[in-house]
Amino acid sequence: xxxxxxSVTAMLDAQADMMRSRLEPPPAEEMPLTVYDDEPMAxxxxxxxxxxxxxxxxxxxxxxxxxxxxxxxxxxxLRPIPPFQPETLLPEVLRAWVMDEAERMxxxxxxxxxxxxxxxxxxxxxxxxxxxxxxxSWLIVPNLCGAVVGDPSTKKSPALDAGLRPLxxxxxxxxxxxxxxRREYEGQxxxxxxxxxxxxxxxxxxxxxxxxxxxxIARELGDLAEPETPKERRYKxxxxxxxxxxxxxxxxxxxILAKRDELVGLIASWDxxxxxxxxxxxxxxxxxxxxFDTDRVGRGHVRIENVCVSLIGGIQPDKxxxxxxxxxxxxxxxxxxxxxxxxxxxxxRGWEWRDRSPNKEARDSAYAVFEKxxxxxxxxxxxxxxxxFAKFPYFRFGxxxxxxxxxxxxxxxxxxxxREDNPIIRQHLAKYDKLFPAxxxxxxxxxxxxxxxxxxxxxxxxxxxxxxxxYLEGHARRCYGLLADAxxxxxxxxxxxxxxxxxxxxxxxxxxRRNQWRHLTxxxxxxxxxxxxxxxxxxxxxxxPENTTGGRPTVRYRINPALPRKQGDx
Numbered sequence: 421x422x423x424x425x426x427s428v429t430a431m432l433d434a435q436a437d438m439m440r441s442r443l444e445p446p447p448a449e450e451m452p453l454t455v456y457d458d459e460p461m462a463x464x465x466x467x468x469x470x471x472x473x474x475x476x477x478x479x480x481x482x483x484x485x486x487x488x489x490x491x492x493x494x495x496x497x498l499r500p501i502p503p504f505q506p507e508t509l510l511p512e513v514l515r516a517w518v519m520d521e522a523e524r525m526x527x528x529x530x531x532x533x534x535x536x537x538x539x540x541x542x543x544x545x546x547x548x549x550x551x552x553x554x555x556x557s558w559l560i561v562p563n564l565c566g567a568v569v570g571d572p573s574t575k576k577s578p579a580l581d582a583g584l585r586p587l588x589x590x591x592x593x594x595x596x597x598x599x600x601x602r603r604e605y606e607g608q609x610x611x612x613x614x615x616x617x618x619x620x621x622x623x624x625x626x627x628x629x630x631x632x633x634x635x636x637i638a639r640e641l642g643d644l645a646e647p648e649t650p651k652e653r654r655y656k657x658x659x660x661x662x663x664x665x666x667x668x669x670x671x672x673x674x675x676i677l678a679k680r681d682e683l684v685g686l687i688a689s690w691d692x693x694x695x696x697x698x699x700x701x702x703x704x705x706x707x708x709x710x711x712f713d714t715d716r717v718g719r720g721h722v723r724i725e726n727v728c729v730s731l732i733g734g735i736q737p738d739k740x741x742x743x744x745x746x747x748x749x750x751x752x753x754x755x756x757x758x759x760x761x762x763x764x765x766x767x768x769r770g771w772e773w774r775d776r777s778p779n780k781e782a783r784d785s786a787y788a789v790f791e792k793x794x795x796x797x798x799x800x801x802x803x804x805x806x807x808x809f810a811k812f813p814y815f816r817f818g819x820x821x822x823x824x825x826x827x828x829x830x831x832x833x834x835x836x837x838x839r840e841d842n843p844i845i846r847q848h849l850a851k852y853d854k855l856f857p858a859x860x861x862x863x864x865x866x867x868x869x870x871x872x873x874x875x876x877x878x879x880x881x882x883x884x885x886x887x888x889x890x891y892l893e894g895h896a897r898r899c900y901g902l903l904a905d906a907x908x909x910x911x912x913x914x915x916x917x918x919x920x921x922x923x924x925x926x927x928x929x930x931x932x933r934r935n936q937w938r939h940l941t942x943x944x945x946x947x948x949x950x951x952x953x954x955x956x957x958x959x960x961x962x963x964x965p966e967n968t969t970g971g972r973p974t975v976r977y978r979i980n981p982a983l984p985r986k987q988g989d990x
């Protein structure tokens with residue numbers, strides 16, 4: 421397939437325009453956001469419209485005789501995302517396999533592709549790197565952190581398993597080879613022990629006699645080398661402590677993949693006080709090219725030449741929202757979530773009955789790529805050998821690919837990061853400086869081992885990397901958009917309680933807050949929810965007259981009688 425930067429971006433824009441034209445009302449990206457600047461951040465109600473939305477005015481005095489408006493639904497629509505285009509994003513050898521796995525489940529192909537790309541990056545790991553500039557020493561290792569976002573019913577875990585399944589064959593083979601090496605090692609150790617015992621026996625006999633010649637026998641004992649303990653090649657771990665992960669990396673300097681079914685708990689744990697050591701370890705692991713030393717009582721000193729970990733797992737939207745709300749209070753933090761550049765939150769595919777045989781030819785071709793990358797010789801594929809300034813073999817962009825990267829990088833920093841108002845989005849996009857070169861190298865090496873080509877990273881790989889970055893930015897904006905819509909989430913939570921008859925007609929903000937319902941625990945959130953529901957015709961504030969003692973009037977909220985509510989509500 422012939423690709424160029426303009427055609428890739430035009431294709432993505434056209435697809436996005438087509439998607440937007442089908443949405444009523446127009447999606448959030450095309451509409452300015454109006455934020456009520458007179459409220460604290462946690463309680464801001466965000467509205468969308470072609471014109472700035474006026475904040476609803478509170479009614480003054482009683483309004484029981486006024487006609488109620490028709491209550492409008494409190495609906496939350498996810499922000500639109502670029503479509504998944506396998507022809508643009510995936511090399512041909514992976515395309516049919518990814519789509520076949522997704523269609524047979526069925527699940528979004530985004531999930532399977534994300535797992536596969538992160539797994540491929542873990543196989544390459546610190547085995548080789550890329551220098552994105554022609555003269556600079558800037559070096560990037562292609563390990564990636566990825567997360568698939570969706571509700572429990574969206575088949576996140578089966579999709580991750582499908583994308584990572586090529587590693588299972590490698591793990592089985594590595595375990596078999598290690599068992600054979602272990603048996604051979606045990607035989608060698610038996611011989612070594614016998615020789616050592618024999619030499620030590622000679623030392624004792626000679627010492628009982630004249631004592632002469634002991635030095636020569638001792639040298640013989642010193643020259644007796646103990647067989648090296650075989651180390652199993654590890655590709656993946658599901659549950660490990662930082663200390664054990666360090667030992668695995670010591671024995672697997674190219675890196676390893678960590679898979680977690682639920683990522684938010686792991687990420688949130690690194691933000692807690694007293695876990696600074698673990699956080700520092702994982703931050704180094706994201707870089708993939710630094711050494712790390714640990715000293716522990718009982719374990720002694722462990723030196724890791726390359727802390728290189730790829731990470732993949734699932735996240736439920738509600739848990740992601742809770743983490744984002746907590747993380748916004750520490751924007752100066754290093755933001756571990758922003759390091760998950762491979763963050764996908766696709767639209768849910770409706771369930772359909774599917775029962776067909778796997779595409780064996782596509783599966784075998786894709787699995788062969790994983791096997792070849794696991795044992796690749798980067799220098800034989802065109803990488804420059806490691807030297808005094810690069811600790812790994814490394815590739816560079818070819819001339820055409822370099823042009824694509826320079827154009828993309830200029831657009832990223834000048835048109836996207838500098839003009840972005842949301843600090844979290846800015847921080848996330850800033851990490852794409854690693855994402856593009858890492859993806860380009862992974863995609864290039866896939867083509868190298870499949871098509872038998874060698875040399876620098878080519879234009880097709882660079883264009884696919886640019887398309888991936890465009891696609892992943894849309895998904896990141898959808899994920900972080902969950903946080904921006906906090907006022908609407910609070911309104912949805914309150915509207916649900918009203919429909920279920922959990923609040924009486926004439927309730928107060930204090931009645932809501934003291935229940936400590938989810939998304940309605942803070943004063944700002946309750947106020948934002950009430951403002952939103954008032955604007956949509958659900959409730960109407962009614963102030964009681966000031967009493968003779970000069971106390972503050974009580975604001976009670978009347979509920980629109982047109983709303984369907986459960987029997988027995990107040």
